[in-house]
Amino acid sequence: MTLKIRFAxxxxxxxxxxxxxxxxxxxxxEVVVSDNNLNKYSNSQSVLKLGDSIINKNEALLTDLLNxxxxxxxxxYGRGMLSTVSFRGTTSSQTAVIWNGININSQxxxxxxxxxxxxxxxxxxxxKAGGGSVIYGSGAIGGTVHLNNDLDFYNRFENxxxxxYGSFNTIGVNYKTNISNKKWSAQIGFSNNSSTNxxxxxxKYTWKGEQRWNRNGEYNIFTMSANLGYKxxxxxxxxxxxxxxxxxxxxxxxxxTETPSKYINGFNRNLLExxxxxxxxxxNFKTAYIFENYQYYADNxxxxxxxxxxxxxxxxxxxxxxxxxxxxINGILDYNKTTGTGSGFGTxxxxxxxxxxxxxxxxSANWKNEFGVRKEFTDNYKxxxxxxxxxxxxxxxxxxxxxxxxxxxxxxxxxxxxxETGGNRDLKPESSYQAEVGNVFTFSNxxxxxxxxxxxxxxxxxxxxxxxxIWTPQNTDKVNSYGAETLLGWRKQFGxxxxxxxxxxxxxxxxNIDTKKQLFFVPFDKATASVSYSRNKISTxxxxxxxGFVYTRADNDPDExxxxxxxxxxGADYDFKFLDSFKLGFQxxxxxxxxxxxxxxxPMPGRNFNMYLILKF
Amino acid sequence: xxxxxxxxxxLSASIFVSCSSDDEDSNEPQGVYDNGVFILNEGSSDQGTxxxxxxxxxxxxxxxxxxxxxxxxxxxxxxxxxxxxDNAYIIAGGSDVINVVNRYTFKLVDKISTxxxxxxxxxxxxxxxxxxxxNTYSYINPATGNTDDYVAIINLKTNKYxxxxxxxxxxxxxxxxxxxxxxTEPYDNTKLLVVNIATKKLETSIxxxxxxxxxxxxxxxxxxxxxPYGDRSEIVKVKLSNKSISKITFPETLDRAGYMDIEDNKIxxxxxxxxYVINTNATAASTTPIVTSPASxxxxxxxxxxxIYIADGVYTQDGAAYIYDLSGNLLKExxxxxxxxxxxxxx
Numbered sequence: 001m002t003l004k005i006r007f008a009x010x011x012x013x014x015x016x017x018x019x020x021x022x023x024x025x026x027x028x029x030e031v032v033v034s035d036n037n038l039n040k041y042s043n044s045q046s047v048l049k050l051g052d053s054i055i056n057k058n059e060a061l062l063t064d065l066l067n068x069x070x071x072x073x074x075x076x077y078g079r080g081m082l083s084t085v086s087f088r089g090t091t092s093s094q095t096a097v098i099w100n101g102i103n104i105n106s107q108x109x110x111x112x113x114x115x116x117x118x119x120x121x122x123x124x125x126x127x128k129a130g131g132g133s134v135i136y137g138s139g140a141i142g143g144t145v146h147l148n149n150d151l152d153f154y155n156r157f158e159n160x161x162x163x164x165y166g167s168f169n170t171i172g173v174n175y176k177t178n179i180s181n182k183k184w185s186a187q188i189g190f191s192n193n194s195s196t197n198x199x200x201x202x203x204k205y206t207w208k209g210e211q212r213w214n215r216n217g218e219y220n221i222f223t224m225s226a227n228l229g230y231k232x233x234x235x236x237x238x239x240x241x242x243x244x245x246x247x248x249x250x251x252x253x254x255x256x257t258e259t260p261s262k263y264i265n266g267f268n269r270n271l272l273e274x275x276x277x278x279x280x281x282x283x284n285f286k287t288a289y290i291f292e293n294y295q296y297y298a299d300n301x302x303x304x305x306x307x308x309x310x311x312x313x314x315x316x317x318x319x320x321x322x323x324x325x326x327x328x329i330n331g332i333l334d335y336n337k338t339t340g341t342g343s344g345f346g347t348x349x350x351x352x353x354x355x356x357x358x359x360x361x362x363x364s365a366n367w368k369n370e371f372g373v374r375k376e377f378t379d380n381y382k383x384x385x386x387x388x389x390x391x392x393x394x395x396x397x398x399x400x401x402x403x404x405x406x407x408x409x410x411x412x413x414x415x416x417x418x419x420e421t422g423g424n425r426d427l428k429p430e431s432s433y434q435a436e437v438g439n440v441f442t443f444s445n446x447x448x449x450x451x452x453x454x455x456x457x458x459x460x461x462x463x464x465x466x467x468x469x470i471w472t473p474q475n476t477d478k479v480n481s482y483g484a485e486t487l488l489g490w491r492k493q494f495g496x497x498x499x500x501x502x503x504x505x506x507x508x509x510x511x512n513i514d515t516k517k518q519l520f521f522v523p524f525d526k527a528t529a530s531v532s533y534s535r536n537k538i539s540t541x542x543x544x545x546x547x548g549f550v551y552t553r554a555d556n557d558p559d560e561x562x563x564x565x566x567x568x569x570x571g572a573d574y575d576f577k578f579l580d581s582f583k584l585g586f587q588x589x590x591x592x593x594x595x596x597x598x599x600x601x602x603p604m605p606g607r608n609f610n611m612y613l614i615l616k617f
Numbered sequence: 618x619x620x621x622x623x624x625x626x627x628l629s630a631s632i633f634v635s636c637s638s639d640d641e642d643s644n645e646p647q648g649v650y651d652n653g654v655f656i657l658n659e660g661s662s663d664q665g666t667x668x669x670x671x672x673x674x675x676x677x678x679x680x681x682x683x684x685x686x687x688x689x690x691x692x693x694x695x696x697x698x699x700x701x702x703d704n705a706y707i708i709a710g711g712s713d714v715i716n717v718v719n720r721y722t723f724k725l726v727d728k729i730s731t732x733x734x735x736x737x738x739x740x741x742x743x744x745x746x747x748x749x750x751x752n753t754y755s756y757i758n759p760a761t762g763n764t765d766d767y768v769a770i771i772n773l774k775t776n777k778y779x780x781x782x783x784x785x786x787x788x789x790x791x792x793x794x795x796x797x798x799x800x801t802e803p804y805d806n807t808k809l810l811v812v813n814i815a816t817k818k819l820e821t822s823i824x825x826x827x828x829x830x831x832x833x834x835x836x837x838x839x840x841x842x843x844x845p846y847g848d849r850s851e852i853v854k855v856k857l858s859n860k861s862i863s864k865i866t867f868p869e870t871l872d873r874a875g876y877m878d879i880e881d882n883k884i885x886x887x888x889x890x891x892x893y894v895i896n897t898n899a900t901a902a903s904t905t906p907i908v909t910s911p912a913s914x915x916x917x918x919x920x921x922x923x924x925i926y927i928a929d930g931v932y933t934q935d936g937a938a939y940i941y942d943l944s945g946n947l948l949k950e951x952x953x954x955x956x957x958x959x960x961x962x963x964x
Contacts (some may be wrong), residue, residue: 254712255690255712257712304753343756553933553934555934583858
């Protein structure tokens with residue numbers, strides 16, 4: 001029991017992954033993490049891990065989870081609609097989303113829509129700030145978001161069911177079962193999140209005085225996952241991760257007279273992984289098949305659509321060797337073949353191979369260094385040599401200093417290269433140099449992480465009007481992005497009363513080097529905070545989000561901005577203690593009924609409500 | 618993905634301007650926005666806007682629609698304005714709507730939202746508006762995208778859609794003369810469409826060649842500017858009495874000519890950022906510019922009352938409008954909105 005509580009606390013705290021903590025958990029319960037390198041090679045960077053209990057307190061879709069709990073900034077085309085990210089002042093395709101160690105950003109547009117992902121499909125969602133292209137490849141410039149399914153190898157049979165019902169007919173059904181023993185582990189689940197999403201626009205009326213509301217905003221997101229692990233013996237493990245998802249969304253109207261359209265997209269991901277552990281020598285093989293597709297219906301009423309789909313085959317071999325007790329090296333070979341077909345870009349195939357070398361040196365328990373280098377080989381573009389160099393030094397119990405320097409990149413997408421007409425086959429990848437200094441202070445129950453970073457990005461891909469007015473992508477801009485991130489975690493128990501506070505704050509300058517203007521849709525400031533209090537079976541919490549204003553245009557026209565906004569949520573739940581857990585909860589979202597939008601003329605909902613039931617048995 | 622799509626739409630929406638200056642000159646101002654020019658800004662990801670510049674340049678308002686109507690949204694891809702009585706009709710093609718405003722106060726009077734599907738340009742005849750509609754595009758609807766365009770007929774007394782005339786082709790700009798509509802479309806149509814308003818029927822089309830866009834009527838002759846890729850631009854003249862065609866072919870230096878307007882028996886046309894002029898009875902093009910503007914993307918053009926108006930259409934930030942006299946002296950430059958594409962004179 002106490003073990004469980006400790007485990008829960010650890011998740012509750014939006015803490016750094018501190019390896020000491022992890023180790024203790026792993027010894028107690030054997031958990032096979034899906035992405036070894038995330039733990040192994042991130043000592044010199046900051047990783048924010050959001051576990052079950054945090055995921056459960058947020059709305060189902062990933063945008064909300066990350067918006068309220070991390071420094072990531074989101075631009076949403078209305079609630080539940082397309083949602084793109086900006087991390088450390090970078091563009092939406094400069095944050096890589098990693099599913100169990102595999103980069104899943106769209107091959108077509110380079111980014112991930114965070115409203116097509118439901119957080120509860122994963123055991124944890126981790127946000128790693130800073131460059132990661134050496135390990136994760138294209139797009140890991142601002143940072144990476146990791147969706148992890150960890151497999152447990154101990155005897156258990158556990159079912160989790162979460163049911164949500166909220167305003168605008170928002171219904172969530174999330175089910176997960178874990179069946180495992182010392183040899184086998186299975187995690188099977190599905191989630192379905194839907195909403196008629198017909199919320200009223202706060203204080204907005206048509207010219208005739210009628211209340212305006214979100215028309216054509218319906219969405220439905222279905223995801224099914226099955227993850228299996230089998231331990232052949234102590235040395236050999238096989239894992240299979242599989243996930244299928246379909247998002248069917250109408251696209252909400254800006255004005256009442258527009259033609260309603262809809263967008264359907266989906267994916268299918270399969271990953272077969274072998275882990276071999278032979279003392280000093282380790283081997284990890286991955287083969288993944290990833291399929292993504294979309295269909296866009298410009299007019300709901302007709303059956304005409306434009307579409308795009310890609311299929312990727314990814315194979316990876318990762319050999320690890322412990323040179324000395326303190327020094328480990330990993331050599332990784334990677335081959336990736338993607339074929340894309342679409343009404344906008346015909347059929348094209350691209351092949352990319354890469355080789356990388358990672359070295360980790362633990363000089364002592366307090367001083368850890370890491371180094372990585374990667375080179376890609378492809379016919380499509382010239383690829384720079386990527387590297388990463390980091391060090392983490394713990395001074396006493398109080399202070400941990402982290403340093404990291406890296407070179408990262410983002411490759412051109414299928415749209416950039418092949419779009420008809422305008423696609424440009426003569427593009428360079430966007431590339432960046434980045435340096436950061438992290439200070440982690442830990443005293444009693446407080447963890448304070450402050451990171452200062454500087455990113456220099458060149459060859460930024462922009463679609464610009466070319467000859468004859470045809471838009472075409474060019475490697476135009478250079479950007480300097482720099483700023484500071486602060487993460488704060490505090491947890492204290494007084495008898496049966498448990499308090500926890502978590503906060504994040506990011507100050508970001510992201511400046512076009514030539515024009516000296518802030519990139520549009522990058523806020524100078526973003527802050528989040530959450531406070532929770534629990535006692536016995538009752539738990540209450542408050543969440544806060546402040547997004548500073550953003551410019552909507554490259555020239556920083558002061559009249560063309562999205563105003564800053566502050567959103568608060570409160571919630572409470574009670575555990576009736578039937579079964580293992582029987583929690584009934586209630587939330588008020590946007591408590592103060594703030595009228596806000598994150599994109600011009602895309603109002604977000606006012607005060608709304610959600611009820612949830614979480615069963616564990 | 619989404620962006621590329623927007624670009625494509627922006628691209629297909631990237632056409633021109635027709636000016637209407639037929640109203641009687643009564644110099645008594647009837648409202649804030651009398652005696653001046655409305656500058657239409659298409660918008661891009663955001664809504665279109667309308668700027669106003671008074672004739673004496675003393676008043677400039679960047680966004681008159683919002684100034685008059687507060688929160689109300691004008692719509693996406695503002696394409697064209699036409700006038701009738703005391704009203705101005707602003708066509709927002711991306712939102713399938715025509716905003717009806719008082720032309721002197723710009724206060725919203727009505728919104729026409731039925732019967733429209735990607736509306737483009739409108740003309741008025743006998744209390745009815747005739748508005749071309751691009752309907753679906755072939756990249757979305759390959760089967761009928763290029764044959765489903767139509768003219769919507771709107772009763773301007775009730776501001777209600779009445780009926781439509783199918784065109785079985787693509788349609789964009791139009792003029793009305795003697796009860797007939799003459800319609801051009803540059804990309805997917807090589808013919809001049811002729812519609813008889815009385816019978817609401819399509820008459821025999823006239824082959825004029827591809828990339829035909831700006832169209833003007835003067836003294837029984839249609840003047841059409843066409844500018845094919847990789848071939849010489851030309852002005853096609855169609856004599857309405859016998860449908861006979863004659864041409865003024867431009868030299869190669871004027872390839873990709875942009876816009877044309879006719880004023881006082883002179884044809885003004887643009888190529889690149891320059892403006893040229895010839896007489897309506899000329900047989901050859903002029904290659905001597907009368908104006909060379911700083912506009913990087915001439916996206917709208919008009920000549921009115923001895924002034925030349927040039928729109929610099931910028932898609933990512935505010936564009937500009939340049940106003941010259943006929944000798945090429947810059948009289949005024951204003952910062953307009955995104956995608957500035959046309960001038961409409963409220964005399």
